[in-house]
Each structure stands twice: as C-alpha cells, then as structure tokens.
Amino acid sequence: SAVISQKPSRDICQRGTSLTIQCQVDSQVTMMFWYRQQPGQSLTLIATANQGSEATYESGFVIDKFPISRPNLTFSTLTVSNMSPEDSSIYLCSGGDETQYFGPGTRLLVL
Amino acid sequence: TQLLEQSPQFLSIQEGENLTVYCNSSSVFSSLQWYRQEPGEGPVLLVTVVTGGEVKKLKRLTFQFGDARKDSSLHITAAQPGDTGLYLCAGLYNNNDMRFGAGTRLTVKP
Numbered sequence: 334s335a336v337i338s339q340k341p342s343r344d345i346c347q348r349g350t351s352l353t354i355q356c357q358v359d360s361q362v363t364m365m366f367w368y369r370q371q372p373g374q375s376l377t378l379i380a381t382a383n384q385g386s387e388a389t390y391e392s393g394f395v396i397d398k399f400p401i402s403r404p405n406l407t408f409s410t411l412t413v414s415n416m417s418p419e420d421s422s423i424y425l426c427s428g429g430d431e432t433q434y435f436g437p438g439t440r441l442l443v444l
Numbered sequence: 445t446q447l448l449e450q451s452p453q454f455l456s457i458q459e460g461e462n463l464t465v466y467c468n469s470s471s472v473f474s475s476l477q478w479y480r481q482e483p484g485e486g487p488v489l490l491v492t493v494v495t496g497g498e499v500k501k502l503k504r505l506t507f508q509f510g511d512a513r514k515d516s517s518l519h520i521t522a523a524q525p526g527d528t529g530l531y532l533c534a535g536l537y538n539n540n541d542m543r544f545g546a547g548t549r550l551t552v553k554p
Contacts, residue, residue: 373530374546375532435479435489437486438484
C-alpha cells in the first residue's frame with residue numbers, strides 16, 4: 334500500500350490567481366494521477382503525471398490551465414491557473430502501481 | 445464518455461437490509477478496485493480483484509469479478525448505518541488507464 338498526503342487541505346482564492354497543490358507519496362510509485370471531484374459525485378481524471386516527461390491530459394483539460402510537475406517517483410504538483418469560480422472543486426491525487434491509493438483531497442473555493 | 449456503468453446511482457435502505465451495487469463495462473479490465481468515500485475524505489480502497497471469476501469477502505462485503513473481467517459487483521449483507529458513503533468502482537485498462545464509475549451514494553437508515 335501507499336500513503337498519500339496533500340497540501341493544502343483547503344484554500345479560498347480570488348479569481349485570476351493560481352494555486353499549486355502538492356502530492357507526496359511515502360514510497361516510489363509508477364503512476365500518479367490528478368482528479369477533480371464535485372461534492373457527492375464521482376471522480377473526473379484531469380491528467381496522468383509522468384515522471385520525467387510531460388503530463389498526459391484528458392479531454393477538456395489543458396496544460397496551460399493545469400500545469401503538472403512530477404520531478405520524481407514520490408512527488409507531484411498540480412497548479413490551477415488563472416482561477417475562476419468554476420474551478421471550485423475537490424482536487425485529489427492518487428499514486429500506486431496496479432492499485433491506486435488516494436490523498437485526502439484539496440478543497441478549493443474560488444471567489 | 446463513461447467507460448464504466450455503475451448502478452444504482454442512489455440507494456437508501458433500512459439497517460439490516462442487503463444490497464448489491466453493479467459495475468459493468470464493454471471492455472476488459474486488467475483489474476478492478478472498489479473504493480468507499482466519506483464526506484471530506486479521499487476514497488479508501490476496499491478491495492482489488494484481478495482474476496476472472498474471483499470472489500473476495502471483507503466481513504459483510506462480498507466482491508465478485510465477472511468471468512470475462514468486464515463486470516463486478518459489491519454485495520453488502522445486513523447493512524449498517526456505518527456503511528453509509530459513496531461507493532466507487534474503478535477499472536484499470538491497458539495497465540495504466542484507470543476509469544471510475546459514476547458512484548453509488550448509499551444511505552443506511554437506523
């Protein structure tokens with residue numbers, strides 16, 4: 334198993350600003366993913382964070398809006414850029430090999 | 445496009461009743477995971493199934509993986525209020541593509 338931590342756990346931001354979310358895994362993992370989740374709903378995959386190369390984005394998500402870094406096998410960041418109220422959501426990272434383990438999420442409110 | 449069909453979307457039952465949640469796909473999974481999520485927390489892994497026809501039991505929870513590895517079910521016996529939460533199935537395709545079902549919001553009333 335893997336233990337995932339995320340920072341910050343929650344934030345309130347002004348529109349037009351950017352927020353970087355950090356995800357730390359307690360062991361080296363092959364795959365890391367970033368998701369968005371509206372309260373009570375399922376998870377929407379934003380992108381796969383690839384170590385040593387550019388992230389792979391899902392349809393509807395672009396690098397300019399959600400730049401992702403993955404400098405090593407235990408750490409990744411997701412930036413939500415030029416935020417608008419529509420970006421208010423829960424952002425989750427996961428890590429693992431065949432089985433994915435999740436962080437507790439970052440609750441973002443954009444005013 | 446939702447590759448996984450999860451049903452039902454909502455389920456409200458009385459304590460002591462049984463229930464089954466289904467997860468279906470037209471594609472073959474490398475593996476399938478079931479998660480449970482409570483408000484304010486991330487999804488917590490319940491089980492991973494890998495082999496077609498596999499059955500796993502976790503106390504009152506029984507997980508089945510279809511023979512063709514395209515479907516799975518979660519059965520809860522004698523549900524308790526503590527089982528309340530969002531249940532998510534997630535299928536791993538091609539060893540690096542994980543897709544989630546829409547989720548089943550379960551409420552167990554005392």
